[in-house]
Amino acid sequence: MIFAVMAALLVTMVLALVRAFLGPDLYNRILAINMFGTKTVLFVAVAGFLFGRPDFLDIGILYALVNFVAVVAVLRLTHHDEPATGRNGDGHS
Amino acid sequence: MIVLEIASGVLLAAGALFVISGGVGLLRFPDFYTRTHAAGLTDSAGAGLILLGLLLQGAGWETAVRLLIIMLFLALTSPTSTHILAHAARRDGVPVWREGDPRR
Amino acid sequence: MIATHYVYWLLFALMMIGLYVVISHGNMLKKLIGLSLFQVGVFLFFISLGKVDGGSAPIVSEDVETYSHPLPQVLILTAIVVGVATLAVGLALAVRIFESYGTVEEDQVLLRDADDREQDGGAS
Amino acid sequence: MTAHLPVLQVLVPLVCAPFCVLLRSRTAAWLLFLFAALASLTCAVLLAVRVGGDGAQRYEMGGWPAPAGIEFVVGAFNTPVLLVVSAVAVVVAVYSRRSVTSEVDARRVPLLYTCLCLTLAGLLGLTVTGDVFNAFVFLEISSLSTYALVAMGRHRRALLASFRYLVIGTVGATFLLIGIGLAYAVTGTLNMSDLARRVADLGDDGGGNRALYAAVVFVFVGLAVKIAVFPLHAWLPGAYAQAPSAIGAFLSATSTKVAIYVFCRFAFTVFGTTLVFGTMPIDRIGLALACLAMVAGSAVACFQTDLKYLLAWSSIAQIGYILAGISLATTAGVSAGYLHVINHAVLKAALFCAAGLLVLRLGSARFTALAGLGRRMPWTFAAVVIAGLGLVGVPPTAGFASKWALLTALVDQGQWAVVAAVLASSLLAMVYIGRIVEVAWFREPAEPGTGPTASKAPASMVAAIWVLVLASVYFGLDATWPAGLADAAADALLANGGE
């Protein structure tokens, strides 16, 4: 069962990654990255159980924390600069 | 003990399902706001169920405490970040998708 | 060969993407991002040297037999710190460059530099 | 306490740095740096005496025996480097008092001395360490503080120079890290002596181990960036010329020299002479690059119109001489290389100090500003010319002694092409020194009104310059002392560590 959860997590990571690549605007990317962050928290927890050493869940707590910091930072520090990047800022050259 | 194991299995399976469907939703939904919904689903329901399932695996109280802390933390932060994201997007004028619009 | 060395090859590919970004991109911030990609590749390479099949994190506990090697991890802890220190200094320099040149594109900075030099007759 | 000398050597400047920040006063910071430099010079002298008496000194950090812990090793092969670095630091400390105040914003002066302490500690640590990863750490300490120092230059170009140095330097350091990683993968150790033993166990040619060959390549490419070997020199002119004068003098005299020493350490005592110079063609590559550096560096120097840039390019050429000597991998060659390390450090420090004095008095070291001032500032220009003749290699200056040693070593090995390159480069050096003379004495001042602006040259700066110039003349007249050090170093290195 745990293995299935791990597989589901990895698939979801890839899906979130695709959304982060595609954009199309800043908010979609932030959303995808935020979700990706939650998945990594789960990844750490599940990997601990999968490989039989679930003692390192401190890392999960930290991931949840920095993920939050990153989202707040993105909102706080990108906001004014260029609203233009928000709307049509597709990154691919 | 077998009850616990079954319960844990069911919770994990449900969590996995939520997580995957949220991921698909994030990719397939047509605009930012609907995607927020999908992401919120995986972050709260998916994560909560999986963590609960792991909790029932029974790996000592130290691990259980940490799992609970993670759960609490996620329950606090992830709705908050979704909220401020949607708020900021709304104020920045990210348009809402209506039936018949192209996807973005 | 593939089963035993695939990690190295993938990590080398990662390093090379980073190195390419550092050398080929003219934007200073992009260069710094590339630098951290390059370094992360190297960090992962070190860590992979210490990994043992079926091993566990080198935190000694009674019911664990095999552990991965702690030394590469210690080295990489140090190296990560060095990396972020370099990044911070590089970013501070980029900010100052932007304030005095109005751009962080290396080509344009060089162009403005050439103007400087014509004015004061120096050469490099 | 004498047993602790190797660690004190590094520790004193290291600890002075945070105190500079804590005290936050310009004078206190300067005094601390002077103290750090004097203390490390004392340590270096005492260590040199001890090494001369009872051979190599080892110091095990934390009392852990060598491969498990980190050890410091001081032997005949690194005492010359310790002496040069700390002696130059003392002179620069004296010189910097006035020079720095005139060039750097007063509020940043304590931070400048903090960084100088850190650079000194990093360079000394890099020299004494016996552990490859620890070498990386010290390299980064010295590099990071150097970036900050360069960025404190007066012009905005200093920022660009610093940024380029940061990017190139970090790529170089990462290459070194990859090399260390590959060597670690093959041997499982980081201690230099242990590494050398295990590499030797693999066989004469490294057992044909391709990962080991790649390790050698990566380590040397990484170091080549720090040495500024010819095609990887792009960071050097900007960094040396744009940094505040005192910093330029200190860096030009020490940082590349220490990198060269680390190169020797890796080549001769870690990977082994047979592997590096026998199995792998590092000697031929080194000689070829050295020739290119000598000719190209001197040629480009001839076209510079700013004294500092001229000196920086000449440094690239001089590094070529040193590299040529070491690439020969013979006792005579390595000894010549070391001798030139010492002499060039003294000469370049003198020249950069003199350039700094010109900047102080004229506001610039460009030729247009210097024109026709030879008669008005005879002492300063006399110092420039004497040291410049040293760069050319005219007897009886110090440059002649080391160049002669190098030529003898080259002729012994029949490397006539390199001999030709050395001679060509010396001719070019004559041209660029000649240009300085021409500008200073035979050109009319651009505007009659522009004379020295600062009323008088500060005595401390003049003293620093003349100490260096006189030292260079002394080493030219009587080379027994530096030559003795260099010979001992070469012997120790070629005896495969001689530790």
Next chain:
Amino acid sequence: MTTFVLINVTLLAILIATALTISGMRTLYAATMLTALFSLVTACLFVLLDAVDVAFTEAAVGVGISTVLLLGVLSLTRSREAVTPRLRRLPGAVVVLFTGGTLIYASQDLPEFGSPTTPVQTHPLTDVYLRQSQEDIGIPNTVTSVLASYRGLDTLGELVVVFTAGVAVLALLGPLMQPAEAREREVLDLVDYRVLRVVTGMLMPFILLFALYVLFHGDFGPGGGFQAGVIFASGFVLYGLVFGLDRAQQVLPRRVLWVLIAVGPVLYAGVGVANMLLGGAFLDYDTFAPDDAAAGQHIGILLVESAIGVTVAAVMTSIFFGFANRVESSR
């Protein structure tokens, strides 16, 4: 072991795809966000490769600090990259080809990944660090014992590097550079996010507690001074972002930071000097308790970790303040 390989390959593939996308992206905001994502994946890989301490650090540094700094710089500079002319890409491609070629060439003789018979694993050091250390130092987390005791000098060096970075950023961006120019009124548009402020307010004590826990739990699990310092700093960054820089700087004034930055190296080196005065070698913690070496080691490691924690937290916070002050004043 196939599970491991599958996860490993998936994560590495994600990593490479992200790196490629970053290299092709010209909007730097998006590239920065992907860098954060890249760090998260890297941290997962570290967990997978048993390097829990490293994963801890990478997550804290890569996401918590680097991303925030990069974003701060981006909001100061232009956020769109110019197109690199094709000709300029050539040297990069050539260098990459040569370097990559050398690495592939080297990989032929690299030991098998994960094999227990590689030179790294068979070297006597492995035994020293994993078994001997239990008697010499007696700390379950061998990474901590190697970091703080066996290779304590490296860690001192690391601390000095952090210190150097702090000094360098201060010299470049510090308050020294800007005379107290009248800053515009606080333009904080997160003010209207009441939820965020309430939640952050609730989290703050928890974050600081977590930092302390990580500092003192480093002997038994992943963590240690550096990680604790970074967590503390990112907590402070969060506080500054949500409640405004001025309030954050009131809580932790520059003067205090300035002192704290310097305290760490002095304390660390002081421990070493004390060992020398007590008759041991530099950083020989045994001398703290001559009768019980392990107890001495414990004291030494705790002191050293605290020194690291203090300086790292102070440096990271003041670097953030340095950048953020520019952001404020440029608006």
